Amino acid sequence: MGQITLNQVTKSFGETQVIPPLDLTIEDGEFAVFVGPSGCGKSTLLRLIAGLEDVSSGHIEIDGRDVTDVAPAKRGLAMVFQSYALYPHMSVRKNIAFPMKMAGVDQAEQDARIKKAAAALNLTDYLDRRPGQLSGGQRQRVAIGRAIVREPEAFLFDEPLSNLDAALRVGMRMEIGELHKQLATTMIYVTHDQVEAMTMADKIVVLRAGVIEQVGSPLDLYHNPRNLFVAGFIGSPTMNLISGAEAEQHGAATIGIRPEHLTVTQDGPWQGTVGVAEHLGSDTFVHVHGTGLAETITVRQAGDVPVRHGDTVRLTPDLSRMHKFGADGLRL
Ligand SMILES: Nc1ncnc2c1ncn2[C@@H]1O[C@H](COP(=O)(O)OP(=O)(O)OP(=O)(O)O)[C@@H](O)[C@H]1O
Ligand SMILES: [Mg+2]
Numbered sequence: 001m002g003q004i005t006l007n008q009v010t011k012s013f014g015e016t017q018v019i020p021p022l023d024l025t026i027e028d029g030e031f032a033v034f035v036g037p038s039g040c041g042k043s044t045l046l047r048l049i050a051g052l053e054d055v056s057s058g059h060i061e062i063d064g065r066d067v068t069d070v071a072p073a074k075r076g077l078a079m080v081f082q083s084y085a086l087y088p089h090m091s092v093r094k095n096i097a098f099p100m101k102m103a104g105v106d107q108a109e110q111d112a113r114i115k116k117a118a119a120a121l122n123l124t125d126y127l128d129r130r131p132g133q134l135s136g137g138q139r140q141r142v143a144i145g146r147a148i149v150r151e152p153e154a155f156l157f158d159e160p161l162s163n164l165d166a167a168l169r170v171g172m173r174m175e176i177g178e179l180h181k182q183l184a185t186t187m188i189y190v191t192h193d194q195v196e197a198m199t200m201a202d203k204i205v206v207l208r209a210g211v212i213e214q215v216g217s218p219l220d221l222y223h224n225p226r227n228l229f230v231a232g233f234i235g236s237p238t239m240n241l242i243s244g245a246e247a248e249q250h251g252a253a254t255i256g257i258r259p260e261h262l263t264v265t266q267d268g269p270w271q272g273t274v275g276v277a278e279h280l281g282s283d284t285f286v287h288v289h290g291t292g293l294a295e296t297i298t299v300r301q302a303g304d305v306p307v308r309h310g311d312t313v314r315l316t317p318d319l320s321r322m323h324k325f326g327a328d329g330l331r332l
Pocket of ligand 1: 013018036037038039040041042043044045192
């Protein structure tokens with residue numbers, strides 16, 4: 001069981017409050033992702049849950065047990081960091097066994113847990129190697145293995161993939177997702193990569209300056225961002241935000257239209273000039289200037305759209321997919 005509850009938790013460093021009073025519940029077995037720009041407090045929040053930082057006020061509960069004053073090692077959580085800090089002189093097997101050795105787990109049980117973790121992480125053939133003989137992705141898997149064998153109530157990941165190259169990240173992202181399904185253990189995963197958040201999470205927690213801007217499923221946030229910040233943060237390329245007369249016509253201070261809900265057409269209502277056209281093969285991203293709506297309007301269209309830099313194009317928005325926001329930035 002691994003339900004985690006934060007009640008009115010705050011954190012200050014000296015005079016500076018980085019987390020104003022915050023309430024949050026992560027359900028047992030859930031995959032929760034904390035996402036937000038650099039410095040918004042993602043790592044701080046994770047470290048508070050882990051007990052690596054003391055809360056300034058408020059309470060943290062794990063399965064209804066108040067752990068606010070409980071030492072990190074006694075909280076039943078396992079944390080995996082961006083820098084995986086393996087012992088270079090020890091084999092993979094010994095690295096994975098290390099926390100069990102510290103906890104005095106007997107040898108037969110250690111062997112059984114190592115076998116299970118290695119199988120889950122495709123490390124069975126690498127147990128006798130040293131970290132120096134592994135790829136970055138394999139090393140990160142060893143670090144995760146070391147967390148798994150502790151059989152924690154919950155895993156806490158702080159940007160575990162950000163040292164890996166793009167292809168490895170995608171692979172590891174899926175492996176962590178599979179692992180979550182297999183173990184069905186609560187996981188909290190910190191990233192500033194919103195694609196990672198969208199693909200991995202049951203629940204996304206969007207943070208800005210220590211404040212939760214929205215909590216919801218990935219598609220919830222995509223379809224119903226509750227304010228301009230979330231609208232602009234979730235989705236890639238980002239949502240086009242248009243204010244002024246065009247928005248007022250729709251009864252809003254700002255309207256939002258995602259790039260995938262615009263099409264390049266012969267007779268669309270909006271006209272502009274192509275700045276950059278990115279031909280990815282599967283999609284084309286067309287960045288259009290001079291529409292008078294926003295500095296750039298980005299269009300994402302499936303397939304190869306034959307437009308080039310300097311072309312004059314017309315755009316048709318799918319108005320049924322339009323998002324409306326008031327002057328206070330909140331969704332209407
Ligand atoms: N030990 C500390 N002393 C003082 N300020 C700190 C300390 N740790 C973090 N902060 C401040 O708290 C705020 C939140 O930092 P935190 O590391 O949680 O951000 P983050 O969301 O994890 O950012 P990133 O995406 O860059 O990792 C920042 O303004 C940071 O400067
Ligand atoms: Mg961080």
